[in-house]
Amino acid sequence: MYIRMSQNCDRVVILKSVSLAVAAFDANGDPLKGVRKSTTIQIASFDLLEPIAHPEIPLEQAVEFESWRSTQVSRIHKAFIEAAAAGKLGGTPLLKTRSSQGDQAAKVGEFSGIIQPIIEVQAGLIRGALTGQRSEPAFPKGPVDGVDAQSIISSILEISSRILRHQHRTGLKGDDLYSLNELLDIRAAWSALGASMEDDVTGQGKVEGDRNGRNAAKEGRAMFKDLRKSITG
Known part of the structure; x- marks a missing residue:
């Protein structure tokens, strides 16, 4: 043991x-004992x-x-x-x-x-x-109080990984994982984060679709797949 x-x-x-x-047989098809x-x-x-x-x-x-x-x-x-x-x-x-x-x-x-x-x-x-x-x-540009781009990215990915790890370890799905109202609350908070990326805050316009030769939504899907693979194997 x-x-x-x-x-x-x-x-x-x-x-x-x-x-x-185990069952075993000789060349003639007769059963062998003690195998x-x-x-x-x-x-x-x-x-x-x-x-x-x-x-x-x-x-x-x-x-x-x-x-x-x-x-x-x-x-x-x-x-x-x-x-x-x-x-x-x-x-x-x-x-x-x-x-x-x-x-x-x-x-x-x-x-x-x-x-x-x-x-x-x-x-x-x-x-x-x-x-x-x-x-x-020292950050050459932007604020230094945890809202620099890298800190925001790390925080968002950490939340995603926590959700994936919890679901993988517990095996919970549907209402056992999150009720519909809880999902709506989470989605509302997510939309609030999205609103902070809008033009009246960043001055860059909506960061949707193809921008600067990139598509952030597609990149996010690929990042999610990598996260899930690293957790679930």
Whole structure:
């Protein structure tokens, strides 16, 4: 019996190798007796917080599994902090599936040490927040109070990724995810953001359709697909 992380490192899975009898036949089509094959079956799975307890898992081994899980969770937290300090927010911890992947000290089935980033922002801002140091980056144009273009983009993408991660982890859809009135409220807030991009605020006219050789709506769809792929695999 052994333990490993799930693909997104948000659960642990307990597995066991077993020997099963299989049907086999000789060249004449007569059944062969005693033919078996080894296979792996799942005993149980647990999230990163619930106690590891199952009738087939001995107590001593359950304690070892919880200690192993705690180590993995600590490594994941450390990796998120280090990624944030480098200006990479959000993302998904990656399972180690081959020996050459990520942290060489990690074993296959453990956290690989890699956070697949979703959003990249200015590293100096994040590092200063983590260390408690105030940072005053210079922006050659525009305001500096968190409404520069990169900060706005990062915030919007982070909201999108939070929604996708929540839906993927829970599997909720329809009214179980958001009621119609909640969706209307969210859409209204989204429209308010869109209004802030209008001509009376930015002086650039409506940023719709093809502008400056680009189509922001199509680019947004592509960004959404990349976000969803990074979360759902």
